[in-house]
Amino acid sequence: MSVGSVGEIVWVLGIVAWYVIRYPFERRAKRVRVVSDVRSRSEIIGLVSALFGLAILPGFYVATGIPGSADYAASAWAVALGTVIFALALWVFRRSHKELGRNWSITLEIREQHRLVSSGPYAFVRHPMYTSFLLMGLGQAFLLANWVAGLAGLIGFAVLFFLRVSKEERMMLENFGPQYRTYMERTKRIIPYIY
Structure with missing residues (x-):
């Protein structure tokens, strides 16, 4: 088996693990009443871009080898590093979901009895779910x-992040006011201690 094939298998397993992590939270979220949502066309564009860049296009590539003209020689060190980074992404993704619990939603929503979460990965960054997508x-x-x-x-993540994060923070400020502003002052957006 080639190094490139190993990388592709790890990527497929990572995407499967991502879905396995998300599915139970998605089911539970449907049971909690939404009291406010700020969904917009730009948010849908961001979500579709992330789905396309992180799943559909690479999945098509892994299944068909198209566009083969953009291939380059895979290296063992890159696959090993990619495996570690993807595993870290899944860990942050799972921890973020666990901390959010019933507050989680795929779109910009405030749920019944919504509370500001500032524990776990949220103690370091305001948007660890985006951190996991970046990873x-x-x-x-x-x-x-x-x-x-x-x-x-990376391109799909960037489109989602830049179309959505400011709206998400505005929504949180409207809902939590000074409590969220204080939280913003002591945390970074997606990279601990940096940004």
Whole structure:
């Protein structure tokens, strides 16, 4: 088995694990009443971009090898690094869901009895779910030895992040007021101690 194939298998297993982590939270979230949502066209564009870049395009590449013209030689060190980064992404993803519990939603929503979560990964960054997507995109870039499929995750993440994060923070400020502003002052957005 080639190094490139190992990277592709690790990527597929990572995507399966991502879905296995998310599914029970998605089911539970449907049972909690939404009291406010700020969904918009730009949010849908961001979510579709992330799905396309982190799952659909690389999945198509892994299944078909297209676009093969963008392939480059895979290396064992890149696959090993990509595996570690993707595993870290899944750990942050799981921890973020666990901490949010009933507050979690895929779109920008405030749920009944919503509370401000500032424990676990939320003690370091305000948006660890985005941190996990950034890490997934980085992991994908190392796992898939293809300039298009490998980098698509980072591009999809960037579109989602820049279209959505400001709206999400505005929503949280409107809902939690000074409590959220204080939280913003002591945490970074997605990279602990940096940004």
